[in-house]
Amino acid sequence: MHNEDANAGQEPRPDKQSTPNHSSSGEPPQPRQLDLLVALAEERCELFHDQRERPYAQLPNGVIHRVHGTAFGKWMQRTYRQEVGRAANPAALKAALEEIAAAAMFDGDERPVSLRVAEHEGGLAIDLGEDDACAVLVEPKRFRVGRPGSAFERKPHSCPLPRPVEGGSVELLRELLNLQSLADLKLVVGWALMALRPRGPYPVLVLQGEPGSAKSTATEIVKKLIDPALPNLRSLPRSHRDLAVAADANWVLAFDNISFLPGWLSDALCCLATGGGFGTRTLYTNEEETVFDQMRPIILNGLDAVATRQDLLDRSMVLRLPVIEQRLTEDALQRRFTEAAPLILGALVGAIADGLARLPHVEAPDLPRMADFGKWVTAAEVSFGWEEGSILSAFRENQASALRTSLEGSPLATAVQQLLSENSEFGATPTELHRALTLHAPDNQLRTRAWPKNAQAMSRQLTRLAPALRQLGIEIDEGHTGRGREKSRWIELRLSRPGDGGDGGDA
Numbered sequence: 001m002h003n004e005d006a007n008a009g010q011e012p013r014p015d016k017q018s019t020p021n022h023s024s025s026g027e028p029p030q031p032r033q034l035d036l037l038v039a040l041a042e043e044r045c046e047l048f049h050d051q052r053e054r055p056y057a058q059l060p061n062g063v064i065h066r067v068h069g070t071a072f073g074k075w076m077q078r079t080y081r082q083e084v085g086r087a088a089n090p091a092a093l094k095a096a097l098e099e100i101a102a103a104a105m106f107d108g109d110e111r112p113v114s115l116r117v118a119e120h121e122g123g124l125a126i127d128l129g130e131d132d133a134c135a136v137l138v139e140p141k142r143f144r145v146g147r148p149g150s151a152f153e154r155k156p157h158s159c160p161l162p163r164p165v166e167g168g169s170v171e172l173l174r175e176l177l178n179l180q181s182l183a184d185l186k187l188v189v190g191w192a193l194m195a196l197r198p199r200g201p202y203p204v205l206v207l208q209g210e211p212g213s214a215k216s217t218a219t220e221i222v223k224k225l226i227d228p229a230l231p232n233l234r235s236l237p238r239s240h241r242d243l244a245v246a247a248d249a250n251w252v253l254a255f256d257n258i259s260f261l262p263g264w265l266s267d268a269l270c271c272l273a274t275g276g277g278f279g280t281r282t283l284y285t286n287e288e289e290t291v292f293d294q295m296r297p298i299i300l301n302g303l304d305a306v307a308t309r310q311d312l313l314d315r316s317m318v319l320r321l322p323v324i325e326q327r328l329t330e331d332a333l334q335r336r337f338t339e340a341a342p343l344i345l346g347a348l349v350g351a352i353a354d355g356l357a358r359l360p361h362v363e364a365p366d367l368p369r370m371a372d373f374g375k376w377v378t379a380a381e382v383s384f385g386w387e388e389g390s391i392l393s394a395f396r397e398n399q400a401s402a403l404r405t406s407l408e409g410s411p412l413a414t415a416v417q418q419l420l421s422e423n424s425e426f427g428a429t430p431t432e433l434h435r436a437l438t439l440h441a442p443d444n445q446l447r448t449r450a451w452p453k454n455a456q457a458m459s460r461q462l463t464r465l466a467p468a469l470r471q472l473g474i475e476i477d478e479g480h481t482g483r484g485r486e487k488s489r490w491i492e493l494r495l496s497r498p499g500d501g502g503d504g505g506d507a
Helices: 033-044 070-084 090-106 171-176 182-195 215-226 240-249 263-274 330-361 371-384 390-408 411-422 430-439 455-471
Strands: 046-049 055-058 064-066 117-120 123-127 135-139 142-146 204-208 253-258 278-281 289-292 298-302 316-320 425-428 474-481 488-495
Touching (some): 033 070, 033 090, 064 070, 070 090, 142 330, 182 204, 182 316, 182 330, 182 390, 215 330, 316 390, 390 411, 411 455, 425 430
Antiparallel strands (some): 046 055, 055 064, 117 123
16 A cells, blocks of 8 residues: 555644644544544434445435535535534545445445435325425325435435425416416326326426427426426436436436437437336446436427337327417516415325325226326326316327327338338338338438338337327238248238228227
């Protein structure tokens, strides 16, 4: 070990005009900064680790920080300065944090740690983000503010939620957002009800519209209502690691002003919304892998066609916002939100409290792919005076419309419809089918990235398009033809209603 490493965390020598470790009068030696820092943490904090073996410290006021996080490091510096009258040596602080982390890992107990929302005694708890570590405790038939038994990690950039009050209405949300219809309000409310649930899967809220439709403003308002932070809106991540870091730091992920969603990111957002997880190389290593398996509520906004892949659309509610005719100043809008937010949040958590009592008795037929979402919103929505099943009905209609619209922007779907307008059935190998569809593709799409460049890419696109094409009465079957070395894949396209290639189908 180098000498500087051996002396890390010790007080400087007397010739540096610091207090010596040993007194000439025979008094006991002064404790090293390292020892004092560790002692302060162990005396004043509860040290523990979570199920992922990450070390945490619970401060005297109940707030929880990750040991290696910036916020806990600042607390340690401030506490040490208050105790001894000067700042700790950076090397001593760094060494102390490692000792504290080891104590949390090997001596502390294991506790589940949540971000913003957690399960709590048959209900749920919503972290208010305040200095007193209080949360909204939602139980069957009631909600209150108190100290939860759940552990909430506090991120440095997170902001406090408004304290919910009774007597509000979600109609106030309609006045803040630029929504076109009551059905759109029901979709936003359904998304918010699910975002306040600690377990997913979660639908993805997609806001689209031309410039001047207040997409970013609407996104920020919804985000601030559930999980306020600085900043509230983010640009798209550039890698799986960036997405994982964002998901680790935020309960609600809100991505702003999207012009194009890469295929890898569309797939990753599907995993993040409904589960599946993904792995990425651990930072500064070549061999270890870090697996991220969080589920998060997500908001996307952009001009048009933000979500184009069918698997993401199948998880999304897509709202088109109209252009605003009469605008408010930012200050006026902020005042309105500040006044309305406690009432809106009170209406939402009140509906969840009623829904918790109704949930065991809800029998929602024909649930969508996200069945938990369907039962959750069906149990809660009657508190708003809405008919049972109305949010699910709006969700089904929205998805059917979004899928049909997505086909209009797909050159491959256009080519499939054109091919089947000439033959109600067409079967071929992938290579032959790709050649036939290329002949029926719109001329202006052949050189764009939307058109599949080979048979393999075409097969993947057809798989994603299958649910939407089925709505148009078009079925896709895959199999094999031939035997032995002559065996090859076979793809068959056919109209399930011969002669009908229109936009019918089940909604």
